[in-house]
Amino acid sequence: MNPLIPLFVALPLAGAFLIMILGRFIKDFNKYFASLILLILFIFSIYSLITTGSKLSLYKVGGWEPVNGIPIGIYMVMDGFTVIVLCIINIVGFLSVFYSISYIKRFTAENYYYALFCLMVAGMNGVVLSGDLFNIFVFLEISVIGAYALVAFGVEKNELEATFKYQVLGGIASFIILFGIGLIYWKTKTLNIADIKAAMSSGYEKSYYLFVQILILSGFGLKAAIIPFHAWLPDAHSSAPSPISAMLSGVLIKAVGIYVIIRLFFNMFAITEGMSILITTLGALSMVIGVFLAIGQWDIKRLLAYHSISQMGYVVLSAGIGMILISRGEKPEVAALAIAGGVFHLINHAAFKGLLFLNAGAIEYSIGTRDLHEMGGLSKFMPATSATSFIASMSISGIPPFNGFFSKLIIIIAAIMARFYFLALLAVIVSIITLASFLKFQRYAFYNKTDTTNKRKIKEVPFPMVFSMVIMSILCVLLSLLVIPGIRESVLTPAIDILMDPSKYSSIITGN
Amino acid sequence: MTVIVKKTTQLIAGMVFMYGIYVIIHGHLTPGGGFAGGVILAGSFILLILAFGSDFVKLMKEETGSTLYENLAILIVLLLALSGLLLGTRIFFMNWMPKGTLGQLVSAGMLPLYNIFVGIEVAASILTIFLALVIFKEEMKE
Amino acid sequence: MIAYWMCFILFLVGLYGAITRRNLIKIAISLSIMEFSTFLFFAMIGYIDEGVAPIVDPADPVKVYVDPLPQALVLTAIVIGLATTAMLMAVIIRIYRKYGTFDIREIKNLRG
Numbered sequence: 001m002n003p004l005i006p007l008f009v010a011l012p013l014a015g016a017f018l019i020m021i022l023g024r025f026i027k028d029f030n031k032y033f034a035s036l037i038l039l040i041l042f043i044f045s046i047y048s049l050i051t052t053g054s055k056l057s058l059y060k061v062g063g064w065e066p067v068n069g070i071p072i073g074i075y076m077v078m079d080g081f082t083v084i085v086l087c088i089i090n091i092v093g094f095l096s097v098f099y100s101i102s103y104i105k106r107f108t109a110e111n112y113y114y115a116l117f118c119l120m121v122a123g124m125n126g127v128v129l130s131g132d133l134f135n136i137f138v139f140l141e142i143s144v145i146g147a148y149a150l151v152a153f154g155v156e157k158n159e160l161e162a163t164f165k166y167q168v169l170g171g172i173a174s175f176i177i178l179f180g181i182g183l184i185y186w187k188t189k190t191l192n193i194a195d196i197k198a199a200m201s202s203g204y205e206k207s208y209y210l211f212v213q214i215l216i217l218s219g220f221g222l223k224a225a226i227i228p229f230h231a232w233l234p235d236a237h238s239s240a241p242s243p244i245s246a247m248l249s250g251v252l253i254k255a256v257g258i259y260v261i262i263r264l265f266f267n268m269f270a271i272t273e274g275m276s277i278l279i280t281t282l283g284a285l286s287m288v289i290g291v292f293l294a295i296g297q298w299d300i301k302r303l304l305a306y307h308s309i310s311q312m313g314y315v316v317l318s319a320g321i322g323m324i325l326i327s328r329g330e331k332p333e334v335a336a337l338a339i340a341g342g343v344f345h346l347i348n349h350a351a352f353k354g355l356l357f358l359n360a361g362a363i364e365y366s367i368g369t370r371d372l373h374e375m376g377g378l379s380k381f382m383p384a385t386s387a388t389s390f391i392a393s394m395s396i397s398g399i400p401p402f403n404g405f406f407s408k409l410i411i412i413i414a415a416i417m418a419r420f421y422f423l424a425l426l427a428v429i430v431s432i433i434t435l436a437s438f439l440k441f442q443r444y445a446f447y448n449k450t451d452t453t454n455k456r457k458i459k460e461v462p463f464p465m466v467f468s469m470v471i472m473s474i475l476c477v478l479l480s481l482l483v484i485p486g487i488r489e490s491v492l493t494p495a496i497d498i499l500m501d502p503s504k505y506s507s508i509i510t511g512n
Numbered sequence: 513m514t515v516i517v518k519k520t521t522q523l524i525a526g527m528v529f530m531y532g533i534y535v536i537i538h539g540h541l542t543p544g545g546g547f548a549g550g551v552i553l554a555g556s557f558i559l560l561i562l563a564f565g566s567d568f569v570k571l572m573k574e575e576t577g578s579t580l581y582e583n584l585a586i587l588i589v590l591l592l593a594l595s596g597l598l599l600g601t602r603i604f605f606m607n608w609m610p611k612g613t614l615g616q617l618v619s620a621g622m623l624p625l626y627n628i629f630v631g632i633e634v635a636a637s638i639l640t641i642f643l644a645l646v647i648f649k650e651e652m653k654e
Numbered sequence: 655m656i657a658y659w660m661c662f663i664l665f666l667v668g669l670y671g672a673i674t675r676r677n678l679i680k681i682a683i684s685l686s687i688m689e690f691s692t693f694l695f696f697a698m699i700g701y702i703d704e705g706v707a708p709i710v711d712p713a714d715p716v717k718v719y720v721d722p723l724p725q726a727l728v729l730t731a732i733v734i735g736l737a738t739t740a741m742l743m744a745v746i747i748r749i750y751r752k753y754g755t756f757d758i759r760e761i762k763n764l765r766g
Binding site for chain 3 (some may be wrong): 134137138141145148149152155157158160161162163164167168171172174175178179182185187191234235238382488
Binding site for chain 3 (some may be wrong): 541542547548570614615636641644645648649
């Protein structure tokens, strides 16, 4: 049993509470300790990525062995798909904490910020590592309570209203999820994901499980901000402080939303055609509506938040195409290609959307406004910010040779090979409109010459912020190397295998 | 508050405290345990604050104390859970102390220890929540 | 069977209240109603016919007990619900200080 698995959850939890105690006495302890903990987690996750490969590590908490072949106790599972999302969480987390060393100086309660940040990372690590349903719910609540408090960090009117909307909608989602978990437990009398799959394949009542699937899709869809559940996202992501926006939009909606939907629908429920058509429709609607709502925005962070909805639509669309093909039982290699495109786009979106939010924070730090009408000509005064922002904008619009191009290309090719020509056309149109929106952002923020910019002294942002942005832009360029067959075999293919073949997941866990 | 409330609180608060400690310690024999006992324990402190009132400075000092206890208690819980990982059997959260006989007070390995520290933590955190809301209301009046 | 349907109707009552009420405190109370109906549902699931409370008696160890797992789940979920409600209350108090009203139709600073 791999002893590294519980450390992913225990280490940030211990760090959060240590920061609360020792942060009062030792000056500046909180920032360096939080960065140190996230650096250690970053190294652990890269090590796990290299050593996991296609095997599945299982950790039985408390050493409770199965009785009569039934798994009792809490299981923590690390396989190919989990380790990719773990890497995303810890890398973006480390860069955000490093960025916030100089950004958070304007607030006074720095202790609480770093403690809540570590708590949020601990919760997210727990969600992706857990092997049974109720643990997902508990860690989801831990991370989301940290997120509610962090959105309202600078307590002004806008932030309080945003966090109130987020809390009410998030609370409704949590209780819908809990009700769904209760309905599953009633019929199968077990909570382990692999064991539920075994129990479901024996006796299957269609209408009951359809109701449960709709409840679970609604609950986790509210957390992942798919249309029609997107109402909290623009307010919450634009009112939070910038490193928290990067964490929320870059990691949280993926780790507690999209990851759980993909895991439960591929590995636990038996895929039916009706649900897969519903998921594909929701993905396509998210893509289109998100980008049309984003064009008319003049506030930079609201613009980026609406684009998050659109890009998450791409991931859900590709997962839906994979599910339709699996449920019809034809062309498994096209289904594998579609899911590979979706997972690759998940990784890319964390990189470039995190970088875009950090850039927006840097602009706000030096000028003090978020409105595009009042900016202009920043590329002369802030060279690092404008260069990294250019790289990120080209990535999100899908321009070669950056990473967004490859993932969108894989999704469009999979859609064409599965003969969904209309969806491929929609994906191309949405990509072109995204390019238009980001060209507007670049022009008004960096390259427009107005006379107000010469009256103020604008200089480059301090070193920790520049460091984070540069590292993330290097990641944006390096991630396009994941298409090369050598690297793809070791990183993406294990994730696709474990999703496409649910019997492998359940046989290793219940056989142990 | 009137004299009746104050006198009743003086008589009752000690008994509520003892009842909370009883529920925590017998957590592995009877229903209850860490959470429920911790809430009862916090209830006795809140009863005292509600009946007698306090001025602002004393409440602030109380709040720093309860936050410190809360963080310390949960760090000790985490340390106990990690002790299975470090000593001996290399499994997180394992119950490695001797189990004893069924139905005795000192039995079931590490469960009474977990119950005690979780009880202290829950009591301190509910007291902190209450004090935070009261202090904010005091600040709002000024 | 009718008891399970009543739990679901209580859940829907809470959902209706969270969507249509205007006062902030009433929205918080409706969320609490939703969560309590879920806890009732969980606790009712574990019942086995002619079972007793799951406390092991050293004199008579073999009996039919009810399922203790949903009871543990409900305990954990109650504590989580407490934390969520406390967080919501703190935010409501701060909103009252900034906006001066409890009416949700007045709190419309963010648009678009």
